Amino acid sequence: MVDYRIDRRSGVATYVQIVQQTKQAIRLGLLGPGDKLPTAREVVEATAVNPNTVLKAYRELEREGLVEARRGLGTFVRRSLGAAPADSPLRAELEDWAARARESGLEREDVAALFTAVLETHYPEQAAHAAPAHTPQGDPS
Numbered sequence: 512m513v514d515y516r517i518d519r520r521s522g523v524a525t526y527v528q529i530v531q532q533t534k535q536a537i538r539l540g541l542l543g544p545g546d547k548l549p550t551a552r553e554v555v556e557a558t559a560v561n562p563n564t565v566l567k568a569y570r571e572l573e574r575e576g577l578v579e580a581r582r583g584l585g586t587f588v589r590r591s592l593g594a595a596p597a598d599s600p601l602r603a604e605l606e607d608w609a610a611r612a613r614e615s616g617l618e619r620e621d622v623a624a625l626f627t628a629v630l631e632t633h634y635p636e637q638a639a640h641a642a643p644a645h646t647p648q649g650d651p652s
Contacts, residue, residue, distance in 0.1 A: 512549055513542065517558045525560050529568035537577060538592040548578060548586040 513536045517525055536542040549557075551565040569586050572578040580586045612622045 515549075515554055515558050517560060526564045526568040526571065529554070529560075529565060530571050533568070533572055534577070534592060537588060540591070542588050544588050544590055546588045547584075548588070550585060 513533060515529055515532055517528055519525075521528070523531075533542070533548065542548070548569065551562045551569070554560065554565045555562050569578065569580065573580060573586070577589060577592070578586050579589050609622065612625075617625070
């Protein structure tokens with residue numbers, strides 16, 4: 512199950528945060544094909560967001576072909592993304608690096624900027640297509 516965390520100060524629309532967190536859970540293998548997403552009601556109870564916001568996020572995921580709604584049953588993951596399992600040795604290395612970065616006094620935004628700069632160096636073909644993580648979206652819901 513996904514445990515959505517909504518950051519109302521991020522400037523990122525709530526539905527976009529739900530989409531991003533769902534994709535991350537799929538990419539990390541925490542959700543796989545056939546797994547059921549939380550119901551809109553469950554997300555609303557856990558996050559205090561508008562039910563229409565959750566439905567908008569799920570529609571976006573469906574439009575992207577990642578999930579499918581089954582009438583009367585719920586919304587289910589259709590396919591996986593990437594190959595970065597949550598228990599990857601690379602994750603452990605990244606955890607260690609992030610801990611060292613924090614201990615050295617770097618703020619979250621500093622770490623994000625550093626990491627993004629390194630990603631753009633190693634994945635230049637995808638840098639132009641990536642949306643900034645904290646760009647305000649038009650829809651505040």
